[in-house]
Amino acid sequence: MVKNIHWLGHDTFRITGEKVVYTDPFRITKADTADIIIITHAHYDHCSPEDVKKLQGPDTIIVAPADCAAKLQGEIKSVRPGDRLNVSGVQIEVVPAYNTNKQFHIKDMNWVGYIFTISGERIYLAGDTDYIPEMKTFRADIALLPVSGTYVMTAHEAAQAALDINPKIAIPMHYGSIVGSIDDAMKFAEKLKGKIKVEILPQQ
Numbered sequence: 001m002v003k004n005i006h007w008l009g010h011d012t013f014r015i016t017g018e019k020v021v022y023t024d025p026f027r028i029t030k031a032d033t034a035d036i037i038i039i040t041h042a043h044y045d046h047c048s049p050e051d052v053k054k055l056q057g058p059d060t061i062i063v064a065p066a067d068c069a070a071k072l073q074g075e076i077k078s079v080r081p082g083d084r085l086n087v088s089g090v091q092i093e094v095v096p097a098y099n100t101n102k103q104f105h106i107k108d109m110n111w112v113g114y115i116f117t118i119s120g121e122r123i124y125l126a127g128d129t130d131y132i133p134e135m136k137t138f139r140a141d142i143a144l145l146p147v148s149g150t151y152v153m154t155a156h157e158a159a160q161a162a163l164d165i166n167p168k169i170a171i172p173m174h175y176g177s178i179v180g181s182i183d184d185a186m187k188f189a190e191k192l193k194g195k196i197k198v199e200i201l202p203q204q
Contacts, residue, residue: 002169004119005142007201010045011127011173013144014204017118019090023125023144025051033057036087039064039072040097040127041111047071061087065111080110092116096134097127102151115140124165128174131157135164143167146174147184155184159191169197 006014011024019035024046034055039047039062047068056062056074063085066078077085083094093115098107113127115138124140131153143165146152152174153161162170170192172185182200189198 002142002171002199002201005123005171005201006204007171007173009203011040011125011144011146013125013173015118015123017121019088019118021090021116021118022055023114024127025055027051028054034060036060036090037062037064038092038114038116038125039068040113040125041065041109042067042071043128046128049073063087063092063114065109067109079112081112090116090118095124095138096132097129098132099128099151100130100132102130124167126161126173128152131161135161138165140165140167141169143170144173145170145188147172147188148174155187156191158188162188162192162196167196169199171199171201 004016010026012026013023015021021036022034023038024040026045026048028051032055049071052072062072062076063079069076069078079094081094081096085092095113097111097113114125115122121141124138124143126145145158147155147158172188185200192198
C-alpha cells in the first residue's frame with residue numbers, strides 16, 4: 001500500500017486506490033484532479049484555497065472543518081471530531097487533533113485528523129496535533145504522523161503516539177518545509193526501530 005502513498009511535502013499526500021485522495025494540499029506543482037480532498041485545519045499551510053483549486057474537478061469532494069469550508073468553493077462536507085461519513089465509497093472517521101502544551105491548535109477549535117480506508121487499509125492522517133490521550137483508541141494500518149515539534153509533536157512524542165496506535169507502518173510528516181528537517185524523521189525512525197516499521201518517503 002505504501003507504494004500508493006506519495007508525499008508531496010509538509011502534510012500533503014497523494015494517496016491512490018479506489019479514489020485519488022489528497023491531504024492538506026499545499027504548494028502543489030503538478031496538475032492533477034482529486035476525487036477527495038481532506039483538510040485538517042484552517043492554517044494557511046493546510047487550508048490553501050489556491051492549492052485546492054489546482055486539484056478540483058467537477059466531481060471533487062472536499063472534507064474539512066467548518067472554518068476551512070468557509071474559505072473554499074465547490075462540494076464541501078463540513079466535519080468535526082466524532083463524525084463518520086462515506087464519501088464516494090471511502091469510509092472516513094474524523095478524530096481530534098490539538099495541542100496539549102502550546103496554543104497553536106486549541107482543542108476548542110474542533111480541528112481534526114482523519115482515519116480513512118483506501119484499498120482495505122486504514123490510514124490515519126494526524127493533522128497538526130500533540131500526543132493526545134485519544135490516540136490510545138485509534139486503530140490504523142498506516143499512520144501519517146507529524147514529527148517536527150514547535151507546532152506539533154516532537155519525534156519522541158510521535159514515536160509514543162505510534163506505539164499507542166500500533167500501525168503496520170508509520171510515516172513521518174510535517175518537516176522539511178516550514179519547520180523541522182529530515183533529522184526529525186530519522187530520530188522518529190530510530191526510536192521505533194525493532195518495534196514499528198517506519199517508511200521515510202522521498203518528497204515528490
